Amino acid sequence: xxxxxxxxxxxxxxxxxxxxxxxxxxxxxxxxFPWYKQELGKRPQLIIDIxxxxxxKKDQRIAVTLNKTxxxxxxxxxxxxxxxxxxxxxxxxxxxxxxxxKIIFGKGTRLHILP
Amino acid sequence: xTGVSQDPRHxxxxxxxxxxxxxxxxxxxxxxxxxRQTLGQGPEFLTYFQNEAQLEKSRLLSDRFSxxxxxxxxxxxxxxxxxxxxxxxxxxxxxxxxxxxEAFFGQGTRLTVV
Numbered sequence: 001x002x003x004x005x006x007x008x009x010x011x012x013x014x015x016x017x018x019x020x021x022x023x024x025x026x027x028x029x030x031x032x033f034p035w036y037k038q039e040l041g042k043r044p045q046l047i048i049d050i051x052x053x054x055x056x057k058k059d060q061r062i063a064v065t066l067n068k069t070x071x072x073x074x075x076x077x078x079x080x081x082x083x084x085x086x087x088x089x090x091x092x093x094x095x096x097x098x099x100x101x102k103i104i105f106g107k108g109t110r111l112h113i114l115p
Numbered sequence: 116x117t118g119v120s121q122d123p124r125h126x127x128x129x130x131x132x133x134x135x136x137x138x139x140x141x142x143x144x145x146x147x148x149x150x151r152q153t154l155g156q157g158p159e160f161l162t163y164f165q166n167e168a169q170l171e172k173s174r175l176l177s178d179r180f181s182x183x184x185x186x187x188x189x190x191x192x193x194x195x196x197x198x199x200x201x202x203x204x205x206x207x208x209x210x211x212x213x214x215x216x217e218a219f220f221g222q223g224t225r226l227t228v229v
Contacts, residue, residue, distance in 0.1 A: 006157070034217060036220075042222075043206070043220040043222050043223060044158065044206075046218070046219075049217065089157050099165065100146060100165075102148065102160050102163050102170075103148065103160070103218055104160060105159075105160075107155075108155070108157045
């Protein structure tokens with residue numbers, strides 16, 4: 001079955017600097033890679049996702065890259081702000097027209113934005 | 116609130132008791148997932164449904180855990196003979212199958228077994 005590894009487990013960056021979180025997956029059939037943000041005491045919420053037919057996707061300060069050959073994908077946050085402090089989870093799944101597979105999550109990265 | 120809702124939000128139970136949690140997904144979502152999350156960890160897959168059919172159950176899940184989605188709408192997760200190791204946040208998520216749709220999470224049910 002699918003296995004998702006995520007690094008680092010904790011990341012501290014100065015406000016305004018960039019943060020990068022990396023994930024690898026094991027199942028080459030996976031084609032959908034969402035990223036979730038979880039603030040303390042709250043539910044995980046999707047911040048960006050990418051499908052295997054593209055290599056990069058951007059949404060304002062957030063970008064995700066995917067290397068299908070190497071089976072890894074990364075989250076990039078630029079110009080970090082205090083409200084970016086949270087736990088971030090990567091995930092992998094296989095999405096088809098009539099059936100979706102389960103979503104497997106990484107263990108998470110706790111991001112601290114330092115003033 | 117038209118999102119995913121879970122009930123109860125918190126449950127404290129004595130070891131050995133049975134507990135049942137409920138999840139109401141977003142109304143047009145035919146996919147429903149159950150996850151367990153412990154402190155400092157990512158959501159751990161438990162089981163998922165497509166409409167009323169349970170498609171997969173985690174191999175890590177003991178026979179004390181059972182889930183149902185009888186009419187393809189709400190779902191229940193039951194834990195029998197609870198153990199202290201069952202203490203965790205139980206999260207439900209729903210989505211619509213096919214490409215282009217995200218999974219939305221509920222607020223979760225925090226279970227404490229004493």
